[in-house]
Amino acid sequence: xxxxxxxxxxxxxxxxxxxxxxxxxxxxxxxxxxxxxxxxxxxxxxxxxxxxxxxxxxxxxxxxxxxxxxxxxxxxxxxxxxxxxxxxxxxxxxxxxxxxxxxxxxxxxxxxxxxxxxxxxxxxxxxxxxxxxxxxxxxxxxxxxxxxxxxxxxxxxxxxxxxxxxxxxxxxxxxxxxxxxxxxxxxxxxxxxxxxxxxxxxxxxxxxxxxxxxxxxxxxxxxxxxxxxxxxxxxxxxxxxxxx
Numbered sequence: 001x002x003x004x005x006x007x008x009x010x011x012x013x014x015x016x017x018x019x020x021x022x023x024x025x026x027x028x029x030x031x032x033x034x035x036x037x038x039x040x041x042x043x044x045x046x047x048x049x050x051x052x053x054x055x056x057x058x059x060x061x062x063x064x065x066x067x068x069x070x071x072x073x074x075x076x077x078x079x080x081x082x083x084x085x086x087x088x089x090x091x092x093x094x095x096x097x098x099x100x101x102x103x104x105x106x107x108x109x110x111x112x113x114x115x116x117x118x119x120x121x122x123x124x125x126x127x128x129x130x131x132x133x134x135x136x137x138x139x140x141x142x143x144x145x146x147x148x149x150x151x152x153x154x155x156x157x158x159x160x161x162x163x164x165x166x167x168x169x170x171x172x173x174x175x176x177x178x179x180x181x182x183x184x185x186x187x188x189x190x191x192x193x194x195x196x197x198x199x200x201x202x203x204x205x206x207x208x209x210x211x212x213x214x215x216x217x218x219x220x221x222x223x224x225x226x227x228x229x230x231x232x233x234x235x236x237x238x239x240x241x242x243x244x
Contacts, residue, residue, distance in 0.1 A: 097128040105142035123162040144209040153178035181228035
């Protein structure tokens with residue numbers, strides 16, 4: 001089933017999506033960046049074919065590939081912001097098992113978690129949790145939330161991910177032992193370009209991921225909330241989706 005997002009529902013400040021000339025700039029800039037990243041990715045692929053490359057070259061190639069992957073994810077998020085603003089983002093919904101989507105999301109961020117020595121606790125029910133949803137977009141939601149938890153949690157910290165069914169809802173909770181969210185930021189944490197603590201993390205990003213998370217979850221008639229006891233107290237994000 002193909003479902004188009006209603007632009008009236010997701011446009012404007014309530015959805016945290018930018019309007020006007022700024023939106024146009026984001027769209028053009030994102031397309032240009034994606035073209036440039038394609039060339040860099042191709043160059044890295046050529047380096048991978050060099051079987052005689054020494055350790056320094058291999059290390060440089062791996063760095064390039066890792067950074068390009070991060071930049072590509074950021075560019076795609078920016079493009080999705082533009083698509084939502086223009087009512088052009090489409091959902092391809094079908095009957096899916098939420099547990100499989102969550103498991104794929106964990107696999108996607110596994111290297112990131114290992115690199116920071118994060119301890120992930122995954123709790124899944126013993127049977128499928130069925131939804132009528134777009135698996136790709138929901139994976140994007142959970143990857144963004146896991147990456148967000150990793151960014152704001154110090155090396156060796158703990159991240160928890162659980163899936164359960166509560167009545168007619170499927171519930172996913174992602175918690176961390178990170179820097180937390182202050183009371184002043186918490187009400188606006190899902191707004192575009194808002195960060196939990198912009199000055200405290202070198203890799204904090206631009207504050208796009210959570211705004212996109214909210215829009216994608218709401219497009220599935222779900223909700224997402226954030227909770228934190230404050231600075232250095234960790235945080236928890238809860239996604240609720242209608243279950244079958």
